[in-house]
Amino acid sequence: xxxxxxxxxxxxxxxxxxxxxxxxxxxxxxxxxxxxxxxxxxxxxxxxxxxxxxxxxxxxxxxxxxxxxxxxxxxxxxxxxxxxxxxxxxxxxxxxxxxxxxxxxxxxxxxxxxxxxxxxxxxxxxxxxxxxxxxxxxxxxxxxxxxxxxxxxxxxxxxxxxxxxxxxxxxxxxxxxxxxxxxxxxxxxxxxxxxxxxxxxxxxxxxxxxxxxxxxxxxxxxxxxxxxxxxxxxxxxxxxxxxxxxxxxxxxxxxxxxxxxxxxxxxxxxxxxxxxxxxxxxxxxxxxxxxxxxxxxxxxxxxxxxxxxxxxxxxxxxxxxxxxxxxxxxxxxxxxxxxxxxxxxxxxxxxxxxxxxxxxxxxxxxxxxxxxxxxxxxxxxxxxxxxxxxxx
Amino acid sequence: xxxxxxxxxxxxxxxxxxxxxxxxxxxxxxxxxxxxxxxxxxxxxxxxxxxxxxxxxxxxxxxxxxxxxxxxxxxxxxxxxxxxxxxxxxxxxxxxxxxxxxxxxxxxxxxxxxxxxxxxxxxxxxxxxxxxxxxxxxxxxxxxxxxxxxxxxxxxxxxxxxxxxxxxxxxxxxxxxxxxxxxxxxxxxxxxxxxxxxxxxxxxxxxxxxxxxxxxxxxxxxxxxxxxxxxxxxxxxxxxxxxxxxxxxxxxxxxxxxxxxxxxxxxxxxxxxxxxxxxxxxxxxxxxxxxxxxxxxxxxxxxxxxxxxxxxxxxxxxxxxxxxxxxxxxxxxxxxxxxxxxxxxxxxxxxxxxxxxxxxxxxxxxxxxxxxxxxxxxxxxxxxxxxxxxxx
Numbered sequence: 113x114x115x116x117x118x119x120x121x122x123x124x125x126x127x128x129x130x131x132x133x134x135x136x137x138x139x140x141x142x143x144x145x146x147x148x149x150x151x152x153x154x155x156x157x158x159x160x161x162x163x164x165x166x167x168x169x170x171x172x173x174x175x176x177x178x179x180x181x182x183x184x185x186x187x188x189x190x191x192x193x194x195x196x197x198x199x200x201x202x203x204x205x206x207x208x209x210x211x212x213x214x215x216x217x218x219x220x221x222x223x224x225x226x227x228x229x230x231x232x233x234x235x236x237x238x239x240x241x242x243x244x245x246x247x248x249x250x251x252x253x254x255x256x257x258x259x260x261x262x263x264x265x266x267x268x269x270x271x272x273x274x275x276x277x278x279x280x281x282x283x284x285x286x287x288x289x290x291x292x293x294x295x296x297x298x299x300x301x302x303x304x305x306x307x308x309x310x311x312x313x314x315x316x317x318x319x320x321x322x323x324x325x326x327x328x329x330x331x332x333x334x335x336x337x338x339x340x341x342x343x344x345x346x347x348x349x350x351x352x353x354x355x356x357x358x359x360x361x362x363x364x365x366x367x368x369x370x371x372x373x374x375x376x377x378x379x380x381x382x383x384x385x386x387x388x389x390x391x392x393x394x395x396x397x398x399x400x401x402x403x404x405x406x407x408x409x410x411x412x413x414x415x416x417x418x419x420x421x422x423x424x425x426x427x428x429x430x431x432x433x434x435x436x437x438x439x440x441x442x443x444x445x446x447x448x449x450x451x452x453x454x455x456x457x458x459x460x461x462x463x464x465x466x467x468x469x470x471x472x473x474x475x476x477x478x479x480x481x482x483x484x485x486x487x488x489x490x491x492x493x494x495x496x497x498x499x500x501x502x503x504x
Numbered sequence: 505x506x507x508x509x510x511x512x513x514x515x516x517x518x519x520x521x522x523x524x525x526x527x528x529x530x531x532x533x534x535x536x537x538x539x540x541x542x543x544x545x546x547x548x549x550x551x552x553x554x555x556x557x558x559x560x561x562x563x564x565x566x567x568x569x570x571x572x573x574x575x576x577x578x579x580x581x582x583x584x585x586x587x588x589x590x591x592x593x594x595x596x597x598x599x600x601x602x603x604x605x606x607x608x609x610x611x612x613x614x615x616x617x618x619x620x621x622x623x624x625x626x627x628x629x630x631x632x633x634x635x636x637x638x639x640x641x642x643x644x645x646x647x648x649x650x651x652x653x654x655x656x657x658x659x660x661x662x663x664x665x666x667x668x669x670x671x672x673x674x675x676x677x678x679x680x681x682x683x684x685x686x687x688x689x690x691x692x693x694x695x696x697x698x699x700x701x702x703x704x705x706x707x708x709x710x711x712x713x714x715x716x717x718x719x720x721x722x723x724x725x726x727x728x729x730x731x732x733x734x735x736x737x738x739x740x741x742x743x744x745x746x747x748x749x750x751x752x753x754x755x756x757x758x759x760x761x762x763x764x765x766x767x768x769x770x771x772x773x774x775x776x777x778x779x780x781x782x783x784x785x786x787x788x789x790x791x792x793x794x795x796x797x798x799x800x801x802x803x804x805x806x807x808x809x810x811x812x813x814x815x816x817x818x819x820x821x822x823x824x825x826x827x828x829x830x831x832x833x834x835x836x837x838x839x840x841x842x843x844x845x846x847x848x849x850x851x852x853x854x855x856x857x858x859x860x861x862x863x864x865x866x867x868x869x870x871x872x873x874x875x876x877x878x879x880x881x882x883x884x885x886x887x888x889x890x891x892x893x894x895x896x
Contacts, residue, residue, distance in 0.1 A: 192715040194722065259681060263674040282655040282721045285677060289651060289684065290714040296688040297707020300700050308692050308700060315689020322682040323584040329674045330586065 169498035172491055176224035176246065183247035187294050191287075198287045202258060202275045218270060221499055222249045222359040228491040229363025229377055232483045242366040244302050245310055249359045251295035252314060256321050256355075258288035263329060292318065306365040313365070317358035324351030331417055336425050336439045344422045349382060352389045357381035360492070364482070376482035377492075383475035384496040390468040391500050393418040394461065397452050409448025412455075415439055419467075424458035431457035472500060561890035564883055568616035568638065575639035579686050583679075590679045594650060594667045610662060613891060614641045614751040620883040621755025621769055624875045634758040636694050637702055641751045643687035644706060648713050648747075650680035655721060684710065698757040705757065709750035716743025723809055728817050728831045736814045741774060744781045749773035752884070756874070768874035769884075775867035776888040782860040783892050785810040786853065789844050801840025804847075807831055811859075816850035823850035864892060 188199045200206040204215030223246035231239035260266070261274040262284050268274060276284035299311045327347040331339055360381035364374040396411035396418055411418050417425075424435050435454040438447065455461060475496055483489040580591045592598040596607030615638035623631035652658070653666040654676050660666060668676035691703045719739040723731055752773035756766040788803035788810055803810050809817075816827050827846040830839065847853060867888055875881040 191711065192718075194718050195711075195714060255681075259677055263677060280721075283718065285651055285655060286714040286718050289647075289681075290711045292681065292684055293688070293707040293710035293714070296685070296692065297704045297710075300688065300692040300703035300707065311692035311703070312689045315685040315692065318685035318689075319583065319587075319682045322587060322678040322685070326584075326586050326675065326678050329672075 169494040172228060172495060173220055173224050173498075176227050177220045179227060179243045180220060180223040180247045180250060183244050184250060187247060187251060187298060190294070191290060194283075195287050195290050198275055198279045198283050199291065201278065202254065202269075202287065204270060204272070208273075208278045215270070215272075220250060221495065222253050222355060223247060224495055225249075225356065225359040225381060225492070226363040226366070228495060229360040230366045231363075232367075232488045232492055233364050233369045233373060233377075234367025238367040239363075241304055242363060245299060245304070245307075245362050245366055246359075248295045248299045249314065249355070249362060251291045251298075252318060252321075253355060255288045255291035255295065256318075256325070258284050258291070260325055262288075263325065304366060306368065310362045310365045313361060314358060317354050320350050320354040324348075324354065327351070336415075336417060336422075336436055339417050339422050339425070341419075341422050341426050344417065344419055345386070348389045348419060349386055353382035353385035356385035356388070369482075373482045376478045380475050380478040380482060380492065380496070383471045383478060384499060387468040387471035387475065387496075388499040390419055390464045390471065393420050394464050394468075397421075397455060398461070409452055412448045412451040413443045415443065420455050420460040420464040423463045424455040424460035427458040427460065429458045431455075468500060472496065561886040564620060564887060565612055565616050565890075568619050569612045571619060571635045572612060572615040572639045572642060575636050576642060579639060579643060579690060582686070583682060586675075587679050587682050590667055590671045590675050591683065593670065594646065594661075594679065596662060596664070600665075600670045607662070607664075612642060613887065614645050614747060615639060616887055617641075617748065617751040617773060617884070618755040618758070620887060621752040622758045623755075624759075624880045624884055625756050625761045625765060625769075626759025630759040631755075633696055634755055636690060637696070637699075637754050637758055638751075640687045640691045641706065641747070641754060643683045643690075644710060644713075645747060647680045647683035647687065648710075648717070650676050650683070652717055654680075655717065696758060698760065702754045702757045705753060706750055709746050712742050712746040716740070716746065719743070728809060728814075728828055731809050731814050731817070733811075733814050733818050736809065736811055737778070740781045740811060741778055745774035745777035748777035748780070761874075765874045768870045772867045772870035772874060772884065772888070775863045775870060776891060779860040779863035779867065779888075780891040782811055782856045782863065785812050786856050786860075789813075789847060790853070801844055804840050804843040805835045807835060812847050812852040812856040815855045816847040816852035819850040819852065821850045823847075860892060864888065 184203070185205075188196060188203065188205075191199060197206065197210055200210075201208055204213055204218075207213050226242055226246035226249050227239045230242040257269065258275055261269055262276045262281050266274055267277050274284070275287065279287075296311055296315055299307055299314060301307075302310075304310075324347055327343070328351055331343065331347060357378040358381070361374050361378040364377045369377070393411070396416070397409060397420060399408040411421070421435070421439075425432055425439070431454045435451060435458065438451050438454065476493065479489050479492055479496075483492065576595070577597075580588060580595065580597075583591060589598065589602055592602075593600055596605055596610075599605050618634055618638035618641050619631045622634040649661065650667055653661055654668045654673050658666055659669050666676070667679065671679075688703055688707055691699055691706060693699075694702075696702075716739055719735070720743055723735065723739060749770040750773070753766050753770040756769045761769075785803070788808070789801065789812060791800040803813070813827070813831075817824055817831070823846045827843060827850065830843050830846065868885065871881050871884055871888075875884070
C-alpha cells in the first residue's frame with residue numbers, strides 16, 4: 113500500500129519551461145523569467161474599479177472587494193428575511209442578533225481572479241463587465257463553505273462561530289442552497305454574451321466541488337494505511353483547485369477569450385490552488401497560529417489526512433510506521449510535536465514545499481500560454497504568489 | 505391569537521367566474537364550464553412524445569416520463585461515480601448496493617406540467633423542445649426532496665429508506681447540491697431562446713422553495729397557539745405551490761408565450777399546488793393508508809401543524825381548545841381518533857375541502873386567462889384534477 117512520493121507525484125518532464133522554479137521554496141520570490149513582475153510595479157491605476165495594472169496583490173484584492181461588494185450585498189438583500197439574516201451573519205456583515213458587524217467577507221481571492229483574468233485578456237472594459245460574474249463566484253464559494261461546515265461539524269470560520277452552530281443545520285443548509293440558486297440565476301440572467309457558457313462552466317465546477325468534498329469525507333473515514341497520495345491530490349484539486357481555476361476561466365470567458373486560453377487559465381488556477389492547499393496543509397502542522405488562528409499541530413491532533421500526512425504515511429520510511437502507529441490511536445495532549453517530527457523525518461515537509469513550488473511553476477507556465485505578455489499577466493501572477501505566500 | 509377561518513382566507517370576490525366551483529367537493533368532476541374536458545377526449549395522439557391532446561392524466565404522465573427519462577438518466581450518468589450511485593438510489597433506479605431496481609422516479613407531475621404547458625401555448629413542437637427543461641424541473645424537485653429529508657429526519661420516501669439513512673447526511677446533502685447545479689447548468693446551456701429567462705425563473709423559485717422549507721421548520725418549532733393560518737398558507741404556497749407554478753411558467757416560456765400568459769400559468773400551478781397540499785393534509789389526518797402508505801392520524805401523532813390542524817386551532821371553537829390541550833402534551837397511542845374528531849368538530853375538515861375546491865376554481869380561472877381555448881387547456885386541467893383527486 114505504501115507508495116513512494118516520487119512515484120505518486122505526476123511529472124511531465126520537458127513540458128515546463130519554468131521547471132527550475134520547482135526547487136525554490138514556496139513563498140519566496142516568483143521565479144525569475146519573462147513573467148516576473150517588474151520591480152517598480154506597473155503603470156498605476158487605470159481608474160476602473162477592479163482593473164489592476166501592475167499593482168500588488170493587496171491592492172488588487174481591495175479593488176476587487178470594492179467592485180464586487182455592491183453586487184454581493186444586493187444579491188443577499190434579495191433573499192427573504194430569515195435567510196438574509198443567516199447570510200449576513202455568515203458574510204460577517206451582521207452579528208448573530210442582527211446588529212451590524214465590522215468584519216468583511218473574507219479575502220475575495222476568487223472574485224479578484226475573475227476580474228484580473230478578464231483584465232489580462234480583455235483589458236479594463238472586460239473587467240468592468242465581469243463584476244457580477246465575480247460576485248457570483250464568491251456566492252458559490254460561500255455556499256460550499258456553509259454546507260462543508262455542516263458536514264464537517266466545523267465550529268469556527270473566520271474567527272466566528274459557524275452559521276450552523278448559531279442558526280441550526282437546516283438554516284445553514286437552506287441558505288447554502290439559496291446562495292447557489294442566487295449565483296447561477298444571476299449569472300444566467302446577465303446580458304453579457306459569455307453568460308450562458310460561464311453559467312454552464314460554473315455549474316459543472318459545483319459538481320466537481322461536491323465530488324471533492326464527497327471524496328474528502330470518504331477519505332477521512334478510511335484507515336490511514338488505505339489512503340493513496342494520488343487520491344488525496346485528486347481530492348484537493350477537486351475541492352480547492354477547481355473553483356480557483358473556474359474563477360480564472362470565467363474571467364477569460366468574459367474577456368471573449370478563445371477556448372485554449374480559457375483552458376490554460378483554468379489550469380493556471382487549478383495549479384495555483386493546489387500550491388495553496390499544500391502550503392495550507394503545512395501551516396496546519398507547523399504553524400503559524402498567530403496569523404491563521406489555527407494552533408500548530410491542530411490537523412495532527414484531529415487525525416486529518418492532509419497532503420503532508422498522507423505523503424509521510426506512504427513514504428515507506430521508518431518515520432511512516434511511527435506516524436501510522438500514532439494515527440491508529442486517539443490523540444493524547446502534547447503528542448502533536450512527536451507526530452509533526454515524524455512527518456518531517458519522513459521527508460513530507462520538504463515534499464510538500466517542493467510540490468507547492470512545482471505546482472506554482474506549472475501555474476506560471478499555463479499563465480504564459482494564456483497571457484504571453486508579461487505586463488498583462490502581472491496581476492494574476494501577483495494573486496497566485498499572494499495565496500501561496502502564507503508560509504513565509 | 506385565534507383567527508376565524510373566513511377572515512384569514514384571502515378572498516377576491518367578483519374576480520372569479522368559476523367561483524361556484526368552490527362549493528364542490530374536491531376530487532369530484534371539474535366545474536362545468538368552457539374549460540371542462542369534452543366527454544370523449546380530444547383528437548387522439550399527435551404522435552409527439554409528451555404532447556398530450558385530450559388524453560387523460562395517466563396517459564399524459566406516462567408520456568412525460570418517456571420524454572424526460574432519457575434526459576434525466578443522461579444527467580445523472582454525468583455525475584462522478586460516488587454521487588451517481590446515491591442519485592440512482594434516490595431515483596429508484598438502483599438498490600442501495602448498486603444492483604438495478606424496478607421502481608421509477610415518482611409520478612413526474614412537474615415535468616408533465618412543463619410539457620403540457622408548452623403544448624397548450626405552443627403546440628407539439630414547443631413541447632418537443634421543452635424535454636430538457638422538463639427534466640431540469642424534476643432534478644430541482646429531487647434536490648429539494650433529498651435536502652428536506654435530511655432536515656426533517658424523514659426516514660421513508662416512496663416506500664424506501666431515504667438517501668441520508670443509507671448514505672449518510674453528507675452524501676445526501678452533496679448529491680442534492682450537485683442535482684441543483686446539474687439542473688441550472690443544463691438549462692443555462694440549452695440553446696433554446698427561452699433558456700436564460702427560464703433559468704433565472706427556476707433559480708428564483710429555488711430561493712422560494714428554501715424560504716418555504718425554512719418557514720416550515722420554524723413553524724414546527726413554535727408553540728401551536730403562536731401559529732396563524734395565513735402563515736401556514738404562505739408557507740405551503742412557497743414550499744409546494746411555487747415549483748408547480750414554475751413548471752407551468754417554464755413550459756409557457758418555452759412556448760414563447762407573453763409575460764401575462766406566463767404569469768397566469770404560474771398562478772394556475774400555484775393554486776393547483778395549494779389545492780393538492782390541502783388534500784394531502786386531509787389524507788394525513790383521515791386516510792387512506794392503503795393508497796398513500798401513511799397511516800391515518802400520522803400527522804396528528806407527529807404533532808404536525810398542517811393546514812387543517814392550524815385551521816382548527818385558530819377557529820375559536822371549543823374543539824380548538826381541546827385540540828390545543830392534546831397538542832400541548834406528547835402523543836399517546838390511540839389518541840389520533842380523538843384529535844381527528846376535534847379537528848373535524850372545529851370545522852377544519854370542511855374548511856380544508858372547500859379551500860381546496862376554492863383553490864381549484866382559482867386555478868381554472870387563471871388557466872382560462874392563459875389558455876382561452878378549452879381544447880388547448882384540456883391537458884393542464886386533467887393534470888390539476890389528477891393531483892387533487894386523491895381524496896375521493
